[in-house]
Amino acid sequence: MTVEPTASARRGIRKSAGERAFEICNGAILSLLALLCLAPFVHILAVSLSSSQAATAGRVGFWPVDLSLNSYQYATQNPVFISAFGVTVRRVLLGVSVDTLLVTLAAYPLSKTNREMPGRTILAWIFVTTMFVGGGMIPSYLVVNATGLRNTLWALVIPGAVKPFNMTILLNFFRQTPKDLEESALIDGAPQPKILWYIYLPLALPALATLTIFDTVGHWNEWFSGLIYMDKQVNQPLQTYLRGVIIQPDFTLLNQQQIELMSKISSKTYQAAQIMIATTPVLAIYPFLQKYFIKGLTLGSLKG
């Protein structure tokens, strides 16, 4: 009887030494992983701030060598880069506004029951089905051409404006709102848009904020529609322009020497500077969005 506590205490001490070793290893592994995610960006930032010679000689690690702001100067003076930046800002503002308006206006009626809105289930399936069935690249391209959006800012906004995935997230959120509030408004004879605006929307703001953030990042990063719908470079958004700078989509060049030569033409630091400018806005805001981000994720994948 008297021996037992001592034995378990001894075992406790031995375990805590093992525990500490585990904790140190675990901390080291996780820190290494985290730094691995950051390292490429720090390196590219360092390259963008270094002199051309140091960068092409491969002398730049995580700290600028021969500090120089030339590439940033050059980038911000380049009229094509400026116009691409402007297109991106405009498509983000217009696109996010249109998307948010549409997702709210569509998710609300679909959150009703079939009794409140006859036909609701069929209508909801019309939207959800498009998450899994699509015409693919070429037919979509032909429809955008046929509706005359090509070479206009709307080509970057309208074809993807209705997002059924976001719609289902917001729809599920609306459904969690207590019905009592709406009932009293209905008795007062309020029309549905008024009920949405004054009762549902204030309660759904966190969900809507999450969707808006994701949508902003999505519009900022999108490049493919710019590539296929914009013939002139001045109409292309920043990411599409950046793609042209990084990868010359010229498939006539076939051997290694030619591809290597091509990558030498545009300076490494100049490319790095443009990558940094195109990426920084997103990198600057995302850490502050962690709370919303997790909330939005759990909304989508772990509901019920």
Next chain:
Amino acid sequence: MTRSVSPPRRPRRFVDPWLYVMLAPSLILILVYAYGPLFGLSIAFKEYDIARGVMGSPWAGLAKFRYLFKNPNFKRVITNTVSLSVMKLAFRFIVPVTVAILLNEVRSVPFKRAVQTLAYLPYFVSWVALSGVFISILSPTDGAVNEIIKAMGMKPIYFLGDPDIFPGVMVVTDVWKEFGYGTIVYMAALTSIDPSLYEAAAIDGAGRARRVRHITLPGMTSILVLMFILSLGGLMNAGFDQVFNLYNPMVYRTGDILDTFTYRIGMVNAQYDTATAVGLIKSGVSLALVSGSYYAAYKFADYRIF
């Protein structure tokens, strides 16, 4: 007067026409831009002529499909697509689940948060910008990675130009970009595990390994099954944004996937009919996979879309 006399009745629900008005703009857009292309799929069975349009072009039956199945490139592209996405699928499970379990063992909240924040940083960066980053750091002549390899006395590796290495590079960079997001999903699942289970196990003398084995892993099973089933639907998507921005003709043998192949024959060679046929085959297989996996998710994990 009459109202007060009549027996109390449940008020009949009034259907507000505004509900349909609110839905109309989205409905019109989805019909045009999501269902419109579905009708355009018919050109896979036609000899498409731009001047005559979708309706006016003559029918060609299964000619485009026969051409595709005789084309050795098409078989290669399908093999590449499936093998690349299976590899990505596997690692997109192993890495985030492992990291989530390791993070769950960390007690310091600020450290946990810092690791999470850094881990999903790449998730927010576009593949265009990332391709710039990787082309630069993986360059055989002046890339940072090869500088390290050369410093260790080895020959530089042409990561993006060697067809035997290219798929591996795609898997590693994909996992690097996506694992932070997956980690957060699994972490969210772990927070729903009752902490008293861990306490009880600790009192009973269970060490870390046994707690992970008997509490953490069983607590994650349902989300793991769900995520696995749902990801099966994406088997035909090997990552267009990534591959398109990183591949080149030297690695077509292993790196060319269905979507990049479609882009080249459709947008570059303007063979709209053949490209649509490729898209149709892909959509058909995807649809079968998606409906199968959602049915399975509903059956085994009681998952519903809405």
